[in-house]
Amino acid sequence: MSHVAYVNGRYLPHKHATVHIEDRGYQFADAVYEVTCIWNGLPVDHASHLARLRHSLTQLRIPMPCSEAALTALQREVVRRNRVTRGTLYLQVGRGVATRNQPFPSKPVKPSLVMVAKHGAGPSEVVAQAGVKVTVQPDIRWGRVDIKSVGLLPNVLAKQAAAEAKAFEALLVKPDGNVTEGGAANAWIVTKDKTLITHPLSNAILGGITRATVMRLAKTAGYQIQERAFSLDEALAAKEMFLTGTTTFVLPVVQVDERTIANGSPGSVSLDLRQRYLDYVNALDDTAWAPI
Numbered sequence: 117m118s119h120v121a122y123v124n125g126r127y128l129p130h131k132h133a134t135v136h137i138e139d140r141g142y143q144f145a146d147a148v149y150e151v152t153c154i155w156n157g158l159p160v161d162h163a164s165h166l167a168r169l170r171h172s173l174t175q176l177r178i179p180m181p182c183s184e185a186a187l188t189a190l191q192r193e194v195v196r197r198n199r200v201t202r203g204t205l206y207l208q209v210g211r212g213v214a215t216r217n218q219p220f221p222s223k224p225v226k227p228s229l230v231m232v233a234k235h236g237a238g239p240s241e242v243v244a245q246a247g248v249k250v251t252v253q254p255d256i257r258w259g260r261v262d263i264k265s266v267g268l269l270p271n272v273l274a275k276q277a278a279a280e281a282k283a284f285e286a287l288l289v290k291p292d293g294n295v296t297e298g299g300a301a302n303a304w305i306v307t308k309d310k311t312l313i314t315h316p317l318s319n320a321i322l323g324g325i326t327r328a329t330v331m332r333l334a335k336t337a338g339y340q341i342q343e344r345a346f347s348l349d350e351a352l353a354a355k356e357m358f359l360t361g362t363t364t365f366v367l368p369v370v371q372v373d374e375r376t377i378a379n380g381s382p383g384s385v386s387l388d389l390r391q392r393y394l395d396y397v398n399a400l401d402d403t404a405w406a407p408i
């Protein structure tokens with residue numbers, strides 16, 4: 117089956133889906149994106165992804181390319197045309213096309229809008245149940261990573277280092293020794309008394325949609341949660357560690373470079389939260405596409 121992408125008003129086969137060479141997303145990373153998990157044909161936390169897209173665009177003063185209802189209709193159509201039941205929907209909005217010059221274009225230009233759907237999402241259940249390795253990498257990103265910008269070069273380098281270390285993810289650490297998050301996931305630790313700790317929302321992390329949902333599910337389940345910075349040393353001594361993200365769901369971490377976390381097996385809290393998250397996505401219904 118050939119894949120269909122949406123590019124600035126047209127549905128095109130991937131090989132014909134191209135953007136202008138002076139698209140500012142291409143030249144300056146002057147664009148933002150969202151990746152939504154499609155589960156049983158339905159989007160996970162669609163309204164929250166739209167809200168974060170709005171935040172990213174507002175911060176960069178890029179207008180929404182169309183109404184949120186129209187955007188939702190386009191997203192549904194891309195998922196439908198690609199017959200995605202389990203996969204991801206990538207959406208990118210950029211400032212648009214203009215002669216190369218760093219300030220915003222003096223005359224308003226139309227924001228660019230691209231969507232690509234992909235089959236298959238995240239690590240297998242076997243991988244999740246075994247737990248994964250992460251590798252420590254310096255967090256060398258810019259000061260506004262709460263904006264989901266396509267400027268991902270530090271993440272690319274960290275993820276490449278992870279691939280070379282045969283690790284699933286990079287664990288990003290600031291010069292002060294604190295863990296911020298993963299290259300494409302939020303990071304959590306669990307203390308001996310089963311308290312969950314994750315970095316607070318700030319300009320230093322991406323406000324993960326999965327992070328927010330897992331936090332809600334964990335609160336409902338009665339877990340104590342502390343949103344505070346934690347150091348790499350604290351993480352290494354933790355009872356459990358896990359990642360959350362659109363494609364990872366809740367993913368136990370059992371190894372940080374050559375050090376194991378606790379006994380090297382996924383912890384009961386991580387597995388419990390993963391199951392609660394799976395129950396949550398399995399219970400989605402047609403209202404999942406509803407706008408905010």
Ligand code: PLP
Pocket residue numbers: 151297298299300301302321322323324325326327360361362363
């Ligand atoms: N942190 C970073 C840097 C990410 O790139 C991502 C997702 O791509 C996340 C966290 C997790 O966010 P979400 O749960 O919205 O996928």
